[in-house]
Amino acid sequence: xxxxxxFFDLGYYxxxxxxxWMLHRLSGLALIFYLSAHIWVISTISKGPEGFDRVMGVLAxxxxxxxxxxxxxxxxxxxxNGIRVVIVDFWKGSLHHKKLFFIMIFIxxxxxxxxxxxxxxxx
Amino acid sequence: MSKEKRIIKILRYDPANDKKxxxxxxxxxxxxxxxxxxxxxxxxxxxxxxxxxxxxxxSGICGSCAMKVNGQNILACxxxxxxxxxxxxxxxxxxxxxxxxxxxxxxxxxEKLKKVKPYLVVDKPLPDKEFTQSPEEFExxxxxxxxxxxxACTSSCPSLWGNEDYLGPAALLKAYRxxxxxxxxxxxxxxxxxNDKNGIWRCHTIFNCMEACPKDxxxxxxLSRLKVKIVENSI
Numbered sequence: 001x002x003x004x005x006x007f008f009d010l011g012y013y014x015x016x017x018x019x020x021w022m023l024h025r026l027s028g029l030a031l032i033f034y035l036s037a038h039i040w041v042i043s044t045i046s047k048g049p050e051g052f053d054r055v056m057g058v059l060a061x062x063x064x065x066x067x068x069x070x071x072x073x074x075x076x077x078x079x080x081n082g083i084r085v086v087i088v089d090f091w092k093g094s095l096h097h098k099k100l101f102f103i104m105i106f107i108x109x110x111x112x113x114x115x116x117x118x119x120x121x122x123x
Numbered sequence: 124m125s126k127e128k129r130i131i132k133i134l135r136y137d138p139a140n141d142k143k144x145x146x147x148x149x150x151x152x153x154x155x156x157x158x159x160x161x162x163x164x165x166x167x168x169x170x171x172x173x174x175x176x177x178x179x180x181x182s183g184i185c186g187s188c189a190m191k192v193n194g195q196n197i198l199a200c201x202x203x204x205x206x207x208x209x210x211x212x213x214x215x216x217x218x219x220x221x222x223x224x225x226x227x228x229x230x231x232x233x234e235k236l237k238k239v240k241p242y243l244v245v246d247k248p249l250p251d252k253e254f255t256q257s258p259e260e261f262e263x264x265x266x267x268x269x270x271x272x273x274x275a276c277t278s279s280c281p282s283l284w285g286n287e288d289y290l291g292p293a294a295l296l297k298a299y300r301x302x303x304x305x306x307x308x309x310x311x312x313x314x315x316x317x318n319d320k321n322g323i324w325r326c327h328t329i330f331n332c333m334e335a336c337p338k339d340x341x342x343x344x345x346l347s348r349l350k351v352k353i354v355e356n357s358i
Contacts, residue, residue: 001140001221001222001228002138002141002220003144003220004217006220010192012194012195012217012279012281012331012347014194014195015330015331015334016330017328017329017330017331017333017334018281018329018330018331019344020243020329021281021327021328021329034264044255085327085328088328088343088347089350090345090347090348090350090351090354092347093347094328094330094333094341094343094344094347095341097330097343121208
């Protein structure tokens with residue numbers, strides 16, 4: 001007998017539900033990475049005010065502002081798809097899960113544009 | 124009826140000679156409303172008698188011929204080839220071990236089914252005549268009783284690809300079918316079995332099972348109802 005050790009079958013990712021799930025996992029990993037980086041950045045305060053100010057100076061650069069806009073998008077996707085998953089699981093959302101996905105993405109997109117504008121305009 | 128030339132790619136695996144499955148191309152002329160099973164029969168009877176696949180009723184009720192065609196699990200006997208454009212790629216069900224060609228090992232699938240006690244458990248005295256249900260009571264389980272155990276849903280589930288101990292949608296749907304059956308008394312026992320680390324909580328509502336089900340059973344909806352019942356019971 002032959003057992004394929006493939007962890008997942010990318011050829012099967014063509015439906016809204018599976019993409020929502022995959023993106024939810026990936027955005028979750030990105031948020032874990034961000035939180036670790038965030039804790040490291042805050043920890044530099046233990047090296048005194050100069051060290052902390054230097055790191056903060058780097059983070060004030062336009063590149064990091066743009067990354068912040070991306071982070072805001074990832075947070076919104078993860079949060080709103082998370083709400084969708086809860087609705088699907090506990091409030092009979094599974095019959096309308098595709099519609100729900102696009103509604104959630106739309107709300108997240110509006111908030112992303114609004115928040116992104118605020119971040120960029122304070123650059 | 125028009126005949127058309129189609130290229131059929133089949134993932135072949137012979138345990139006696141092959142280390143890994145490999146693609147073999149077949150070309151043939153088929154009626155546009157032939158089913159995938161007709162195509163496989165044609166190849167098996169006329170071109171290559173060594174091709175192994177499961178089939179029985181050829182009318183979508185035995186659940187033998189589930190396989191993956193052009194990246195989606197379907198029942199070969201009720202899917203016409205005109206649904207697919209271009210080459211037709213036929214593979215065995217993903218997530219299961221391959222015995223030969225399109226024949227997969229379903230032992231684990233049926234073991235999991237047995238785990239959820241897929242039969243009526245009755246403690247109360249049996250009625251003299253019929254064991255009746257009202258139409259409203261039957262409505263809860265009307266769709267879930269139509270499951271033909273083809274394995275298309277369980278095989279399409281990414282949670283199962285990651286962890287083969289996960290019960291999978293078919294077994295969980297069977298649990299739902301009996302837990303929500305008003306004649307049954309084994310609900311608590313079954314809910315304990317399902318409320319396990321390899322049980323219902325590994326369902327991440329990916330919906331591949333619902334897309335794959337050839338009987339259009341709203342599997343994820345029923346698993347969600349089961350989740351709600353388990354949470355309500357444990358409060």
